[in-house]
Structures are given as C-alpha cells and as structure tokens.
Amino acid sequence: MSSVLRAAAVYFTLWLCLRIAGRRTLAQMTNFDLILLLFISESAQNGLMGTDTSLTNSLLVIATLIGINVGMSLWARRWPRLGRVFDGLPLVLVADGRPIPERLRHSRVHEQAILAAARELQGLERMDQVRYAVLERNGTISIIPARDGADR
Amino acid sequence: MDTTDPRDGPPDFGQDLDFQRREWAAQRAGWIALALLIVAALAGLLGDGPLSRTQAASPDGTLRLHFDRFARAGATTVLRLRFRPARDGDGNYRIWLEGEYQEAARIREVSPTPEHVEDDRGRVVYVFRAFEPERSTEVAFYVQPRNPGLQPGRIGVVDGASVAFRQFIYP
Incomplete structure (x- = not known):
C-alpha cells in the first residue's frame, strides 16, 4: 500500500512544483538545469523508495508512476478542462513580428529566447521575420515565419 | 475562448x-x-529548528525533558532528559520509557549506554550506573519515530517523577 501512496505523493508533488515554477523552468536545459534535474531526481528517490529496497517495491513504484501518467492522459482526453490544468495551454508570444510584453513578462520569456528559437528552428534573423512565436505546453518556443520569409 | x-x-x-x-x-x-x-x-515547523525545540518538566520540577515538537517518520530525533539522580537501593539509576512510545519509535541509541534494559509492566526500564551523585545529569535517547501523526509519550524515573510529552510526526 505504502509503495503506491508514496509514488502518488511524489508524482503529484513534483507536478505541482513544476507547474508552479512554470513551463520554462526546465525546458531550456542549460547546464545548470540539467544538474538541478539530477538533484531533484536524487531527492525524489528516497521519498519514492523509503527504506524498502525490495524488487517488489521498485516495480510497484514504477507501475504506479506509469499508471498515473496513463490515467491522467486518458482523463485529460475525456475532459479537456482537466488536461489544460494539468499541462497548460499554448500561448502566442509574438504576433506579426510584435512581441506581446505582458505575456513575455508573465511567462518569464525574454525576447532573446524567441530570437534564439527563430534562429535555431527557422534560420531567421530579426523579430519582424517571425509571424508567430508560440510558447508550447512543453515549454519550447515554436516559430512560424512571416509569409515573405527572409526577403522582408 | x-x-x-x-x-x-x-x-x-x-x-x-x-x-x-x-x-x-x-x-x-x-x-x-x-x-x-x-x-x-x-x-522548524516541519522538523528540526528553533520553533520545534521545546521542553517539558515534571510537576515537581526534578525532571526536564528537551525534545522536538515536530519530528519526521524514519528520521532520528533526540529526547534529552535532565535530572538530578537519586540512587536506588542497589546503586543504579532507573529511567523508564512508556512501552507504547517504544513501539511507535525505534530507539537507535541511548547515551550514556545503559547497563541493561528491563521490561516492567508495559514500561521499558533503562538501568544506568556511575552517574556522579547530587549533580544534574542528562540521558539522551536517539529515537526514530515510525508512524506519522500525533505521538504521545511519557518518560520518568522509577519510583519518582515522570514527564509527559507529545510530538507531531510528519510522514
């Protein structure tokens, strides 16, 4: 019993913390973000396993984590309202080459990050070559280039 | 939308x-x-820290227990009993800890090391020797609570005063 409860507690606590932190927190994956992720997994491990190092316990923890994940995704498909609470929704950050300051501020995205995504994904050089920049649910920024592209 | x-x-x-x-x-x-x-x-509201440290005394003031109000299941916390020893008939000091507390928490270590441990009608009695008489002394119990929730306990000297205490154990 405690294996399942532990796994569920860690799952939802981690989800809550990452949701509070915002989707950009671990999406950029700087060197330090990677280390932070390792620290988090290390800390979560004790909570997940407790003092029981049996094979049964670790299998139960794995089964519970995957089970909750599948359950949540099924649930989110059936009730989109739950899905958006769980994963968030996409957000337009730049429309027609104009960044929307309120949204950049609240999502803690810098214009430089949008330009970096524009360079990496589309080879664009300037903001006015970006038709839309969208902050996706997984924290990445996707770029739709302006129709006339780079000749502008 | x-x-x-x-x-x-x-x-x-x-x-x-x-x-x-x-x-x-x-x-x-x-x-x-x-x-x-x-x-x-x-x-210290979630475990060790200034707001967690507290003490309780026996009604006659001869015993004083320093302990953590908040502790965590599986983590070690210390019960420090300060008292002025009164030697019993055979020259030993006997301190008892309520059996229920003993079941709800694992006693990792007792310092100083007791001569031996006895069972006495649901109490566990720790028998010590070689305290200097008439000087205030201290016995420390390093305990690991097992179960989350409110955990009452009682500790005392055989044929003497006792102190009741309560800890909240986080999971």
Whole structure:
C-alpha cells in the first residue's frame, strides 16, 4: 500500500512544483538545469523508495508512476478542462513580428529566447521575420515565419 | 475562448487567455506558498529548528525533558532528559520509557549506554550506573519515530517523577 501512496505523493508533488515554477523552468536545459534535474531526481528517490529496497517495491513504484501518467492522459482526453490544468495551454508570444510584453513578462520569456528559437528552428534573423512565436505546453518556443520569409 | 486581442490574428493555437491569466495568478500564489513553506521549514515547523525545540518538566520540577515538537517518520530525533539522580537501593539509576512510545519509535541509541534494559509492566526500564551523585545529569535517547501523526509519550524515573510529552510526526 505504502509503495503506491508514496509514488502518488511524489508524482503529484513534483507536478505541482513544476507547474508552479512554470513551463520554462526546465525546458531550456542549460547546464545548470540539467544538474538541478539530477538533484531533484536524487531527492525524489528516497521519498519514492523509503527504506524498502525490495524488487517488489521498485516495480510497484514504477507501475504506479506509469499508471498515473496513463490515467491522467486518458482523463485529460475525456475532459479537456482537466488536461489544460494539468499541462497548460499554448500561448502566442509574438504576433506579426510584435512581441506581446505582458505575456513575455508573465511567462518569464525574454525576447532573446524567441530570437534564439527563430534562429535555431527557422534560420531567421530579426523579430519582424517571425509571424508567430508560440510558447508550447512543453515549454519550447515554436516559430512560424512571416509569409515573405527572409526577403522582408 | 478569449480572442479579443487583435494581435492574435486568425489562428489562436488553442490558447485561452482567461485560463492563462488564472494560471499566472495561481503560479504567483504558488510562489508565495513555496516561500512560506521554506520559511516554515527554516523556522522548524516541519522538523528540526528553533520553533520545534521545546521542553517539558515534571510537576515537581526534578525532571526536564528537551525534545522536538515536530519530528519526521524514519528520521532520528533526540529526547534529552535532565535530572538530578537519586540512587536506588542497589546503586543504579532507573529511567523508564512508556512501552507504547517504544513501539511507535525505534530507539537507535541511548547515551550514556545503559547497563541493561528491563521490561516492567508495559514500561521499558533503562538501568544506568556511575552517574556522579547530587549533580544534574542528562540521558539522551536517539529515537526514530515510525508512524506519522500525533505521538504521545511519557518518560520518568522509577519510583519518582515522570514527564509527559507529545510530538507531531510528519510522514
């Protein structure tokens, strides 16, 4: 019993913390973000396993984590309202080459990050070559280039 | 769905600005909650820390127990009993700990090391020797609570005073 409860507690606590932190927190994956992720997994491990190092316990923890994940995704498909609470929704950050300051501020995205995504994904050089920049649910920024592209 | 902002243009990519604003507000509330949690932990409300340390005394004042109000299941916490020893007939000092507490917590270590441990009608009695008489002394029990929840306990000297205490055990 405690294996399942532990796994569920860690799952939802981690989800809550990452949701509070915002989707950009671990999406950029700087060197330090990677280390932070390792620290988090290390800390979560004790909570997940407790003092029981049996094979049964670790299998139960794995089964519970995957089970909750599948359950949540099924649930989110059936009730989109739950899905958006769980994963968030996409957000337009730049429309027609104009960044929307309120949204950049609240999502803690810098214009430089949008330009970096524009360079990496589309080879664009300037903001006015970006038709839309969208902050996706997984924290990445996707770029739709302006129709006339780079000749502008 | 709120698409009143003309800058969004025709495709809205599934965004929902009303929901987004609520999400931002919830996030800010979450930051405050995280900060409060960290402050509470520093203060000792979630385990060791200044607000957790407390003491209880026996009614006659001869025993004083220093302990943590808040402890965590599986983590070690210390019960320090300070007292002025009164030697019993065979030259030993006998301190008992309520059996129920003993069941709910694992005693990792007792310092100083007792000569031996006896069972006495649901109490566990620790027998010590070689305390200097007439000087206040201290016995420390390093315990690991097992079960989350409110955990009452009682500790005392055989044929003498006793102290009741209560700890809240976090999971």
